[in-house]
Amino acid sequence: MKRYEQFAAVIAEKIRSGLLPPGQKVPSVRMASQTYSVSPSTVFQGYYLLEDRGLIQARPRSGYYVRETTARSMDEPNPVQRASDGTEVGVSELIFSVLSSLKDPNTVPFGSAFPSPDLYPLARLGRSMAKTVRYLDSSRLSDMTTGHPELRRQIALRYMNSGVRLPMDELVITNGAMEALNLCLQCVTQPGDLVAIEAPAFYACLQVLERLKLKAVEIPVHPRDGVNQMALADALTRLPIKAFWFMSNLQNPLGASMKDHAKATLYGLLEQHQVPLIEDDVYAELYYGTKPPHPVKSLDRSGLVMHCGSFSKSLAPGYRVGWVAGGRYTQQIDRLKLMTTLSPSLPAQAAIADYLQYGGYDRHLHKLRDTLETQQNAMLAAAARYFPCDTRVNQPLGGYFLWFEFPERVDSLKLFELALAQGISITPGPIFSASHQHRHCIRLNCGHRWDKRSEDAMALLGRIIASF
Numbered sequence: 001m002k003r004y005e006q007f008a009a010v011i012a013e014k015i016r017s018g019l020l021p022p023g024q025k026v027p028s029v030r031m032a033s034q035t036y037s038v039s040p041s042t043v044f045q046g047y048y049l050l051e052d053r054g055l056i057q058a059r060p061r062s063g064y065y066v067r068e069t070t071a072r073s074m075d076e077p078n079p080v081q082r083a084s085d086g087t088e089v090g091v092s093e094l095i096f097s098v099l100s101s102l103k104d105p106n107t108v109p110f111g112s113a114f115p116s117p118d119l120y121p122l123a124r125l126g127r128s129m130a131k132t133v134r135y136l137d138s139s140r141l142s143d144m145t146t147g148h149p150e151l152r153r154q155i156a157l158r159y160m161n162s163g164v165r166l167p168m169d170e171l172v173i174t175n176g177a178m179e180a181l182n183l184c185l186q187c188v189t190q191p192g193d194l195v196a197i198e199a200p201a202f203y204a205c206l207q208v209l210e211r212l213k214l215k216a217v218e219i220p221v222h223p224r225d226g227v228n229q230m231a232l233a234d235a236l237t238r239l240p241i242k243a244f245w246f247m248s249n250l251q252n253p254l255g256a257s258m259k260d261h262a263k264a265t266l267y268g269l270l271e272q273h274q275v276p277l278i279e280d281d282v283y284a285e286l287y288y289g290t291k292p293p294h295p296v297k298s299l300d301r302s303g304l305v306m307h308c309g310s311f312s313k314s315l316a317p318g319y320r321v322g323w324v325a326g327g328r329y330t331q332q333i334d335r336l337k338l339m340t341t342l343s344p345s346l347p348a349q350a351a352i353a354d355y356l357q358y359g360g361y362d363r364h365l366h367k368l369r370d371t372l373e374t375q376q377n378a379m380l381a382a383a384a385r386y387f388p389c390d391t392r393v394n395q396p397l398g399g400y401f402l403w404f405e406f407p408e409r410v411d412s413l414k415l416f417e418l419a420l421a422q423g424i425s426i427t428p429g430p431i432f433s434a435s436h437q438h439r440h441c442i443r444l445n446c447g448h449r450w451d452k453r454s455e456d457a458m459a460l461l462g463r464i465i466a467s468f
């Protein structure tokens, strides 16, 4: 990081944490230069960068101020209150019908699950692919079962650099995180078992439960702090829960991230009740701050946490390479994988391993995070301009989703149809719920380049929402 970027990161952190609230003047150039021991031109460059990202704005002859429309100018969504005790899951039909309508490439992709492909170094990855396939010989094919050794080494190194010590043997490479999550759940449950999941939850989690005939115990998620620990502790004393499936960082769809002390409490509950945690951490690399958040896996002394990750969101969408650090369940997961899909594509694994070694992954991530934060601010600012004033929205510390809550009269399934008819996709709230909640909520994707089309789409959405 250059010096002005470091300085900008410090100020951005103060804005995100609320130490510099919306409307507050940021330190003058002279003051900042003295306080942070940097030159005035470094301060200027840092402030230009923050202005570009939409975090601050200049006022004529007065200096720079934190943008009113960034943090907390709209209230955050209400915490989810309802827990459910063993709901049979049957939401696939709704999910499939919503997802199939999102495929039209001509719509404004606010409903998409993926950020823009332009944000990924696909050409550079292609070069790694071309380079590595030449050396794939049949003797290497025996590596297929456990996963490409260099890739596993690179992933273990990344864990180590972020403070998680993990033996390479614990890593099983899978077809995206989705396969990892499926295998983990299959390893620790039987049909009819109860699984604690989040409310709202990633819709594919609901589909997996439905497929495996498992029952959902829905634990409310706070829009900023994540899983409600009291509700979880209460459910554990009353119900024979066999596994947890949670996201401790940048939860989909709410964007919530648990604080370190909450992760420690959660881990204490796992150990006390000896219930395994399937930790879905696919957005781990998309944090905006300067420090990566730790997963619950970093606390795991007894192998109860199965930590699932993926390159789909951070590097190589479509390559379908993910993994699980399976703790005490590693061997079972590996065997189950052998019985089902055997292995992800070896060329894809080799290409990613080469890119991690030589392609400049950290540089790419740095740029990706900056771009996503800029686009999040642009969408928040547009929402503040065009959506009704009783709209609530979260402000996640990473990723590319925003969760909007409207008054109860706004029916998000109807809104979905009306918006789609106007060429705008959105994701309606009920597909994130085993018990069909969140009917007045939507998730929007801000992972695509912000332009006039996005701005016009937000204005049109605002008019449709106001018509309810």
Ligand SMILES: Cc1ncc(COP(=O)(O)O)c(C=O)c1O
Pocket: 113, 175, 176, 177, 178, 179, 202, 247, 252, 280, 282, 309, 310, 311, 312, 313, 321, 322
């Ligand atoms: C929360 C969450 N978990 C898992 C996945 C699946 O990841 P992958 O594409 O690596 O299978 C996604 C993708 O949308 C996701 O949002």
